[in-house]
Amino acid sequence: MSWALARVGLVASILLLATSLAAGSFELGLPIACKPGLDCWVIRYADHAPDDGFADYACGRLGSNGHDGTDFGLRDARAMLEGVAVQAVAAGVVKAVRDGMPDQPADGNLAFDFKDRNCGNGVLISHADGWQTQYCHLHPGSLAVSPGENVLAGQRLGLVGMSGEANFPHVHLSLRHDGQSIDPFNDTPMNAACGTEGHPLWQPSLRSQLAYVGVPIVSVGLADHVPAHGEIVAGDAMNESLAPDRPLVAYLLAYGLATGDRIALEIAGPDGGKVATLDFQVDDDSPRLSRSGGRKAPTQGWPPGLYHVRATVSRGQTTWSLDGSRSLNER
Structure with missing residues (x-):
């Protein structure tokens, strides 16, 4: 190796070290x-x-x-x-x-x-x-x-x-x-x-905790009605207790949605069985978006226990999800 090349390599190493020290x-x-x-x-x-x-x-x-x-x-x-x-x-x-x-x-x-x-x-x-x-x-x-x-x-x-x-x-x-x-x-x-x-x-x-997340899903939940966007943002969507004779409605609040993204909401019952699966397509770029959907209560009412909800956003091969749960008690 020539002296010139060695000198260039030494200078580069010093600059890299200085940059690392400055950054740290x-x-x-x-x-x-x-x-x-x-x-x-x-x-x-x-x-x-x-x-x-x-x-x-x-x-x-x-x-x-x-x-x-x-x-x-x-x-x-x-x-x-x-x-x-x-x-x-x-x-x-x-x-x-x-x-x-x-x-x-x-x-x-x-x-x-x-x-x-x-x-x-x-x-x-x-x-x-x-x-x-x-x-x-x-x-x-x-x-x-x-x-x-x-x-x-x-x-x-x-x-x-x-x-x-x-x-x-x-x-x-x-x-x-x-x-x-x-x-x-x-x-x-x-x-x-x-x-x-x-x-x-x-x-x-x-x-690692601050690794980039393209679509932060910040809230998922279960309500007894279709909540307005403002209710979800305020945290008021779950003010009422779930009841056996009332609907079960899943919702999510997420940021950074793009046209063509897919949203899935899944509700599972206390026994793990599927209660509802809902799918939405995002039609417009949305800095913040809420979606909700669910099912009316069956004639015999919902069985008591812990109900689970999963919200998933898909963009091509990339997915983001968040889980939640809520108890439904007998009256």
Whole structure:
């Protein structure tokens, strides 16, 4: 090997090492106290499209034009009311806070004018080496920190809410380095093309939990009626107990649906026998979609016990599914 080639190889190795060290110098914890895929989901990602369209880092459709961060969402507004902490992803100093803006209605309709305060109630934190994080849409009155306060990684900042431009309960996390928006899933700026290889900034223990899911199914359930979309978003679809003489209706709530996707809802009885199988085709691209269907009660009524529901979304050879169950008791 020539000296020139050896020198080039050495320089490349040094640059790679420097890049790896830089990438590993700032690691992120979760901005929300939850278990991804179980009681919270990544619903929207940063936009990497160069035009008026949208593409997340995996070249998927989870987000909207110009979206500059990552949205960690809860199942529904009822889960939000249980009180889910928003937490600092890394140690730093609180630079600014905002509180006092109301949550939007639980059914997901934007009723309160947020003007230019899309973030709603939020917290801005500065970290070492030019890093900065911003946390948006916190529940009013829940902020637990003040400007100038030092915070630790994992420290509670407030509670998940729906303030500002929020039609579902979530925390929006924006990450910046020297003022430039960075995607934490591959440590690239928003102007980098989707599919660009990079180093995830999440702590190693979180990376498998935060693996990309093209269609997050966040809610499945059984109701005694066909629930309205707003009921499902609010978490009110199962307010009434199941009864032997009432219908059994399965439903789902999912994000990132595309034209041509297939949705299947399956209901099984206490003995494992099939109660109903329903199939739907998605006719239009849908950032968020609910579907429901089921069966009327038989003449003799439904037998008591635990009923199961499975929701599946199929796109070509790829499928996503979520299971749920609910008890039906004798009157």
